[in-house]
Amino acid sequence: MEFRDLKAQYEKYKSEIDAAIQEVINNTNFIGGKEVNTLEQRLAEYVGVRHCITCANGTEAMTLLMMAWDIKEGDAVFVPDFTFFSTGEVVSFRGATPIFVDVDRETFNVDTTKLEKAISKVLEEGKLTPKMIIPVDLFGLPADHIEIEIIAKKYNLRVLEDAAQGFGGSINGKRACSFGDAATTSFFPAKPLGCYGDGGAIFTNDDALAELLNSLKVHGKGDNKYDNVRIGVNSRLDSIQAAVLNVKLTAFIDHELEDVNRVYRLYTEKLKGIVDTPIIPEGYVSSFAQYTIKLKNKEERDALQAKLKEEGIPSMVYYVKPMHKQGAFTEYDYDDNYFEVTNELCDTVLSLPMHPYLSDNEINIVTDNLKEII
Template sequence: MEFRDLKKQYNVLQNEIDNAISEVLHNCNFIGGNQVKDLQKQLADYVGSKHCITCANGTDALTMMMMAWGVKEGDAVFVPDFTFFASGEIVAFSNATPVFYDVRQDTFNADISSLEEAIKAVIDEGRLTPRVIIAVDLFGQPADYTQLEKIASKYDLLLLEDGAQGFGGRINGKRACSFGDAATTSFFPAKPLGCYGDGGAIFTDDDETAEYLYSIAVHGKGTYKYDNVRIGWNSRLDTIQAAVLKVKLDAFERYELSDINAVADKYTKLFGDIVTLPVVPEGFYSSWAQYTLQLENKEKRDELQKRLKESGIPSMVYYPKPMHEQTAFAGVKKYVDCPVTVRLCDTVLSVPMHPYLTDEEIQKVVSEVKKYLS
């Protein structure tokens, strides 16, 4: 059994993917081919954003938005404590200060009260300038942008949607990567929409921001390749990855997104109330990057993971350590306590989740979890 079965996906899409890659090889348009431009338009149309700028990976996408907004030393950027390291890393990389806030236990996403408490604490201290809120669409579900946008407006902050895991999710029909002042995503192979290497994208409705992002992605270029109008870097999605993503985006829209939600429904029905399950609030729709259980404590979580491995069932812990406990952030001031994050890091366990999971595999996972818990 695979945790995220990319082999099975390739078997289903093999002809289309092989043909798409072969076309790139035949034309030798490895950098900046038409497939990249086509994909950017398709992604923007799907999300409902005016511009989509593809880049080398999701971390670059986040960093480029810090650059576009001029985030610098002395600025405070508010980041969930329960997320992947990159969400805070890019803040420190910009010489700004990450300020960590807590998440909700039911959705794993931003706790609005904790966020506002952190903002007030920074304002009261008067040392840093609050600039940006980063909200993460964890495990496939968008954060509560209705409330986040109110907080951002109240304190005059920019809001960045980190949709690395959220692509395909929705709130009342509005798609992930269309919220806030800008949004980013990742095409890492195991993401809801993944390529065969690294890749990322930024979504914005602002023409000037889009122009700036296109420029810095290619060494700060101006009107042509050797006209460099600013300091940039090299962060491009190559044509082969774009070709693969075009095929996968079609499958994602046609059946993968609905199929993975069907898998989630089966898990939820079969698990019942024997274990704490992920919650999707009314009006929200998840792309299920992960299906994450919560156990009673760390000992039970670790023992269950061991039992599953012995039964041939892969599982993962996302994430075992809060952001504020990362060694790299040892010198960063803690403005609010994050007890939910601390608990989640000890109790979460993600089980196999992908659109190609069979009923037999689902039953096996549920059966082994129930066997251990009972």
């Protein structure tokens, strides 16, 4: 059994994927070109924004926005404490200070009440200038962007939606990657929409920002790549990855999002009353990058994971360590008492096999074994 079965997806779309890759090889247009242009247009249309700017990966997508918005030393950027390292990394990379915020126990996303308290605390201390919020759509579920937008406007902060795991999710029909001042996603292979290497994208309705990002991602180019008007980076999505993504995007729209939610419903039905299962608020749709349950304590979680492994059932712990305890952030004096929920989650969460191609039989194997072990 695969944790996320990319082989099953490839077997289903082998002829289309192989033909798309071969077309790039035949036309030898490996960087840029029609595949990338087509993908950007389709992604922007699906999300519902004017611009999609592809780039090398999801981390650089965030970094490019930090560059465009001139986030720098002395700035405070608010980041959930329970997330992947890169969300805080890009803040420190620019010399700014990440302010980690505890999360909601049910949704795993940033706690908006604690977020506002964190902003007020930074303002009262007067050492840093609050500039930005990076809410994360964790495990496929959009953050509470409605409340976050209210807070951002109140304190005049920019919002960067980190939808690396959230592509395909929505709130009342408004899709992930369309919230905030701009949004980013990742095309890492295991993501809801993944390529066969690294890749990322930025989404925005801001025409001037899109123009600046298209310059920054190609060495700060002006009218052409040999006219360099600013310092930029080299961060382009290659044509083969775009070709693969064009095939996969069609599959994602046609059936994969619905199929992964079918798996969610079956898991939840079978595990009800056995473990704490994911909570999807009314009006929300998750793209289920992960299906994450909660156990009573670390000992129960670790024992369950070990026994599942003995039965050939893969599982993963996202995340074993909070952001505020990462060694890279030891220069900051974070008070562990502010992160009660995150500390608990790191000891109790376990993600089960989850993907659109998971069969009913495989779901039964996972849930039957889990029930027996528990």
